[in-house]
Amino acid sequence: MTKKEFVDGIALRGEMTKKEAEKLVNLFLETVSNNLEQGNTVGFVGWGKWEVMKRAAREVRNPQTGKKMKVKAKKVVKFRVGKVLEEKIAK
Structure with missing residues (x-):
């Protein structure tokens, strides 16, 4: 949509x-x-909530080249679905 x-x-x-x-x-x-x-945090009871999480720096591997790379730490938005919405979707 x-x-x-x-x-x-x-x-x-x-x-x-x-x-x-x-x-x-x-x-x-x-x-x-x-x-x-x-x-x-922004939340709606039963529906879900958005929150800002800190993602730590980490080392990843490029699947095409196999080369290791470092990814810097950053903030990301995470959505956690609420129970009521989860049950509606499951039906």
């Missing part, structure tokens, strides 16, 4: 214009992004 399809679905189900739906989606994404940038 693309962002446009998502906005169209919100507009249809929320009985609002596409402009209103796009504004709502953009506000949601901006709020999540801003909180993650600050290192906060």
Whole structure:
């Protein structure tokens, strides 16, 4: 699903214009992004949560050449699915 399809679905189900739906989606994404940038966790009970994790520096191997390379430590965003959503998907 693309962002446009998502906005169209919100507009249809929320009985609002596409402009209103796009504004709502953009506000949601901006709020999540801003909180993650600050290192906060964003969660919805039963649905899931996004959190910033630190990935340690490590050594990897290029599968084509076999050459070892070093990957620097970095922060990554991880999503953990909630129980209610997980059960819905499993059905």
